[in-house]
Each structure stands twice: as structure tokens, then as C-alpha cells.
Amino acid sequence: MTIGKLGQAAGVKVPTIRYYEQIGLLPEAERSGGNQRLYSRKALDRLTFVRHARELGFTLDAIRDLLSLSDHPDQPCAAADAIAKAQLAEIEKRLARLASLKVELKRMVAQCAGGSIADCRVIEVLGDHSHCSTDHSHREGEGAS
Template identity: 60%
Template structure:
């Protein structure tokens, strides 16, 4: 259903149209990503199409894994459409590097879990390689220096 900036709607409608929860809308208001809404005579929040577009932008950015601070920066740039987009590009490149590093860590973790499961003899717990490895921190391949991810040997 189309919407205009003159049409207003309640928080539940806003959340539903943006594909999020009412609590999420309130949270984004509290941290300043969404502006304080207008209120009707009954003191209910009333939102317009501009707020819906902003919330949808936030939701999509968060779906892509951007941090709240990165979303805040991107919103600031979106509020000034005539600015050059080099800073937005830098934010996206930095996030891509973080995603690629996370994928690398997760791939290593997957490989180690496969190896650990393959080494399980299916006997008793006292002989279980999985329990042994998880109980022995000396068998870790990675430390907190690698983003807090630990994988076993």
C-alpha cells in the first residue's frame, strides 16, 4: 500500500510496514536513529512516510550487518544527498573486510568441528574426542586476539 508523508500511522503500523518489532522502533528512537515522533491529541506516537523510509533504511542496513554507529553515519550522509559518497564507500569497504574476516574464522571453525566430529569414535564419554577437546583450552588454534573466536585442533 503506498504511503505519503502527509499520511500518519501508529507505531504498530510503522513497525509492520518496515518489517520489524514495535520495541525496535522505540529502541531506534531512544538511541537517536529515528526522530522523536509527533503525537496526536491522545498522546499516541504518529509517524509519516519519511519516518517509514528512514526505518526501512535502518532495517536494511542492519540486515546487511552494519553496526549501529555505521548506520548512524550512513543516515547522516543520506540526510545530505548532495555530499560525495566516498565516506559511505569507505564504511562499506570496512564492513566488507570485517565480513570476509568473519567468514574466514567461521570456515576455520567449521573445518575444525568437522575434524573433531570425524575423530569421535562413538564410544564412551570418557574416551570422547569432542568432550576432550572442548575441555582442554591448550588445544585451541585461535585466541581472543582473533576476534574472540576459538577453534580446536
């Protein structure tokens, strides 16, 4: 299949596929007589994997690791496991943050109920530290509590 079909099938844009090849995330594709890239089902699987991993929030580097692991399947999977666990922790952090931020945004919307900006708290809510869930303790050297 050509690059356009591959992109449609995997849900990835064509320039992105070429970019992935360029940075070595995908192997160099075979070419047709007219120099066009040709892909196999296997390539589709790999690209689909990449897309899903990106959606999971893996960096391209982590994905590269994962792919190289899958290319050598006779190793213990501790490494893949470690990568996945790290990502899981990362995602749980993000989830918690997003959840609390959603509460703040809802408050913002609720407090901005038709008045003028002078009356509404949108700006203050975001300037206020009291709803600050993340622990940015304002001084680098200081340990987190």
C-alpha cells in the same frame, strides 16, 4: 501508521523502534491527538534501512553516520564508501573465521560418533591450538605474523 504497523512492516520490534528514537537514530515521531506515534512511508524506509544495515553487521554508530550522509546527499559519497568498505572487510574476516570454525565443528560432530565423552574429541578439538586459524599470538606486544 502506528508503531505496531511500522514494526511489522519493517521487521523490527516495537520497543526497538522506541529505543532507536530514544538514542536519536530515528527522528522523533509525530504524535496523534492521543499521544501515539505516527509514521510515514519515509519513516518505514528509514527503519527498513536500519534493519538491513544491522543485519549487515553495521553498528548503530555506523548506521547513524550513513543516515546522516543520506540526509545530505549533495556531498561526495567517499565517506559512505569508506564506511561500507570497512564493513566489507570486517564481514570478510568474520566469514573466513566462521568458515574455518565450521570445519572444526564438523570434525567435532564426526568424532563424537556415539561413544562416550571420554572417547570423543569434542572438548579437545576446541582446546587444541593446531586448528587455530585466527592469529592470536598469545602476547599482546608481539606483532602479528
